[in-house]
Amino acid sequence: MTPGHGSPTSPPTRRGIMFVISSPSGAGKSALSRLLLQDDPEIRLSISVTTRPRRPSEVHGVHYHFIDVPTFHQMRERGDLLEWAEVHGNFYATPRQPVEQALGEGRDILFDIDVQGTLQLYERMREDVVSVFILPPSIAELQSRLKRRAEDADEVILRRLRTAETEIARWQDYDFVLINDDLERCFRDLKQVLVAERLKRHRQPHLPGLTEALLKDLRAVLS
Numbered sequence: 001m002t003p004g005h006g007s008p009t010s011p012p013t014r015r016g017i018m019f020v021i022s023s024p025s026g027a028g029k030s031a032l033s034r035l036l037l038q039d040d041p042e043i044r045l046s047i048s049v050t051t052r053p054r055r056p057s058e059v060h061g062v063h064y065h066f067i068d069v070p071t072f073h074q075m076r077e078r079g080d081l082l083e084w085a086e087v088h089g090n091f092y093a094t095p096r097q098p099v100e101q102a103l104g105e106g107r108d109i110l111f112d113i114d115v116q117g118t119l120q121l122y123e124r125m126r127e128d129v130v131s132v133f134i135l136p137p138s139i140a141e142l143q144s145r146l147k148r149r150a151e152d153a154d155e156v157i158l159r160r161l162r163t164a165e166t167e168i169a170r171w172q173d174y175d176f177v178l179i180n181d182d183l184e185r186c187f188r189d190l191k192q193v194l195v196a197e198r199l200k201r202h203r204q205p206h207l208p209g210l211t212e213a214l215l216k217d218l219r220a221v222l223s
């Protein structure tokens with residue numbers, strides 16, 4: 001059992017971090033998310049629902065739960081969604097139950113969601129959210145990454161570039177901004193953000209007990 005996940009002998013459980021990564025499409029957030037999930041066993045991906053068609057490389061239940069539009073509306077009306085947005089003409093949303101369960105168990109959760117979704121999480125759970133915005137080094141590079149990915153039709157790519165205008169303009173809503181020029185370097189920076197956030201005082205509930213014990217021992221040594 002890892003620290004923070006709670007057992008009779010481990011430190012008290014902290015609440016998990018909601019680690020949000022957003023970027024214009026093609027800037028590299030899926031690549032960065034993949035690296036983070038492989039590297040860090042303590043963070044899990046929040047698997048969104050979407051009404052967008054599945055890409056050839058995607059697996060239902062791994063990358064997304066692919067659902068139809070009536071199902072999306074049913075989930076929304078039942079209050080099953082923590083946040084939702086219409087992005088590039090499709091619906092995307094975060095199912096509520098897995099997130100609330102993971103946070104209560106002290107697990108960190110990674111969200112690959114857009115700016116609209118991030119703002120909704122701020123409204124509901126600002127204390128738990130750490131947000132990172134990924135910028136491409138240039139628009140030419142963004143365009144060429146979208147083309148290289150070769151999983152979307154030309155008109156879909158054009159639509160994503162148009163949406164990028166409003167997305168890039170929201171960079172100031174985020175706690176951290178990284179420029180994804182070199183993927184390895186950007187990934188190192190992303191990891192450092194997560195490590196530093198885990199060390200924040202309010203996320204270490206064992207500190208009052210630990211410092212109290214240290215002071216008690218110190219007084220005993222000095223007396």
Ligand code: ADP
Nearest residue numbers: 025026027028029030031145149180181182183
């Ligand atoms: P997003 O999830 O933001 O839409 P992806 O992670 O799918 O973007 O990245 C788009 C394409 O660019 C992918 O083919 C990915 O492998 C590639 N890519 C990501 N980061 C870099 C980088 N720093 N340098 C070169 N190619 C990159």
Ligand code: 5GP
Nearest residue numbers: 048084085087092093094112113114116117
């Ligand atoms: P894609 O179609 O490339 O997988 O994702 C398109 C956009 O939708 C990206 O900006 C991605 O972050 C966003 N997105 C994916 N899942 C969610 C979600 O659950 N909620 C919101 N608000 N945006 C999402």
